[in-house]
Amino acid sequence: MTEAASRPTLEAVAARAGVSRATVSRVVNGGDGVREPVAERVRQAVAELGYVPNQAARSLVTRRHDAVAVVIAEPETRVFADPFFALQLRGISKELTAHDNQLVLLLTEGRDDHARVARYLAGGHVDGALVFSLHLDDPLPGLIHDAGVPTVFGGRPGWGDDGRTADATPSSGHDPGVVYVDCDNRGGARAAVRHLVDLGRTRVAHLTGALDQTSAVDRLDGYRDVMAEVPGASDPRLVVESDFTPGGGERAMRELLGRCPDVDAVFAANDLTALGALRVLRASGRRVPEDVAVIGFDDMLPVAMETDPPLTTVRQDIEEMGRLMARLLLRGLAGGRDRTAAAEQPPAAGGVILPTTLIRRASA
């Protein structure tokens, strides 16, 4: 019952099996080069004693931890307001678990926390980090880079975009070899807008996301790509800045209706924004999709399926993004194990863009 007293050590197992510690260690770690009968005896002892290796001792010598940090930086309170991160976390967790790695969650609550996170990462507690860099001006990427921890970003990091830089610290030079996973925001947006155009809509508007996030910028770019192709379609008044929230969607839609009462299609930066827009549209007496067609982005089932009418939207596989991030990091880590002097180099370098699909429902 309460044998929690003190867990058995390698020594104990060795004694019981009548072998040396080294042999037990070998068996426990894959058992290469140990004759079967001996190995069996060791396994026996391990089972009987309920031996579990002490990670601290192991890490001390191997300098590995089989642990990965997941950093979610979000000043705003609404971080988890949508299931987005939760889904990514699931994906990450699955992949990590499959490779016997632990997930250490680091939530940041504003600037002060950045130092803490940087210190933790620099402290070498984990083998690598998965970072969700949400805002263009976030200093975190720079700090993490300085910490020298192999990292994979979730979503294209914002710096280097247009001359913008996270900060001016000399040491935070952003190397080009950044690894990140993102979905094809621009392509998805293009598909959505093109669909709207193909529907014969001539006044296609866009309610943007928070433009300090690359996903919002990329979706806006995708919208512009298509609008530029259609003669006479572009009209700056058709673009209203919003913030990825339902409330923001309402405000933006109201604004849009004021500016362009003749709008006949709306591409919202995400489903939540579309939700808000839908409400305002309904309140204004417009029918969807007859009078105004609406398309969202993300395909968050609980939202998209439940709107009235059900939302046509651009689907991205969020859980898969998480899984992929973890896979890339782990792969890089495995590669780095062949300590090529400059060990711990980043995973693979480059971005991986996952495809998106247009899901047609009733709203467009």
Add this chain to the structure above:
Amino acid sequence: MTEAASRPTLEAVAARAGVSRATVSRVVNGGDGVREPVAERVRQAVAELGYVPNQAARSLVTRRHDAVAVVIAEPETRVFADPFFALQLRGISKELTAHDNQLVLLLTEGRDDHARVARYLAGGHVDGALVFSLHLDDPLPGLIHDAGVPTVFGGRPGWGDDGRTADATPSSGHDPGVVYVDCDNRGGARAAVRHLVDLGRTRVAHLTGALDQTSAVDRLDGYRDVMAEVPGASDPRLVVESDFTPGGGERAMRELLGRCPDVDAVFAANDLTALGALRVLRASGRRVPEDVAVIGFDDMLPVAMETDPPLTTVRQDIEEMGRLMARLLLRGLAGGRDRTAAAEQPPAAGGVILPTTLIRRASA
């Protein structure tokens, strides 16, 4: 730049400051009993070398990790469908961070994972665990108990309720000294139903949550408490089993309307269920609250505020629950440090119930 080569050790700092390792250790850990000038010199050296203590080495000797596991067991995919866990996590993270503890997230994906989690916990990687035990028949609580790790549960564990037991393994005897944090589900439900009764409603129905979770059972009990007090109010047909989801709410509401077309008030087990009910009610041509008053539970802002009409609901402070769980665990851990032979005893023993408040909006 790339000084990631190999981090400086205590030894290095000691050499640089011209003192012994022990002294550096003292300064790094609070610096008691070190003369100021010396301490200053050490801090200097630490800063110059960018020294960060090696946790593995420290844990090896202190047998502490300053890390806590958060176990979220959820077979269903919809774990994160609602912001519930996310909020608790935030609360936990904040409290843990304030006490310099790390959060190791363990997500389980079905029965196979239980063994993994149990092994991890038993492996002594963390100082304690915060466990969300969602289902009455979950074997996890038993396994965790066996692992002998100080634990605080989120939500009242289901076993011991009514003779039900998690499993029959002899070693999984559920000690009564379980520590958990929950909100006053029963009291909150009572307040809601009483409010409905006070409004003059005579046919008050209840759409339950998933009854394999104690929160759902407790809310049902609260409903019954009040109904039993009102002569002639009880009617078994007024209770329809549902599952905490919008879809379930819809189904249940339809069922209810079929059974009791004269229903004039509905207490839904949570906001999501209420959301579904609202939709069916509207579709059936009933006005809310004129014809049927509706009350939810949770006060998930993104849901409750956005329904039509805005939802009257029972609020619980989810983030605070998380924070409290962490605080209780940490306190217990601190207490256990005075190794009273049977060290590592559970935190405080007993449940802490957080209050709920009825938030009146337009739906009732």
Add this chain to the structure above:
DNA sequence: CTGAAAGCGCTAACAG
């Protein structure tokens, strides 16, 4: 194929 020995970096008595 197996054992002996040497630490990994740190803390914790115990001296001085």
Add this chain to the structure above:
DNA sequence: CTGTTAGCGCTTTCAG
């Protein structure tokens, strides 16, 4: 107050 001395439990050469 500060330094010395032992390990914590494990992996890993290096012999045998």
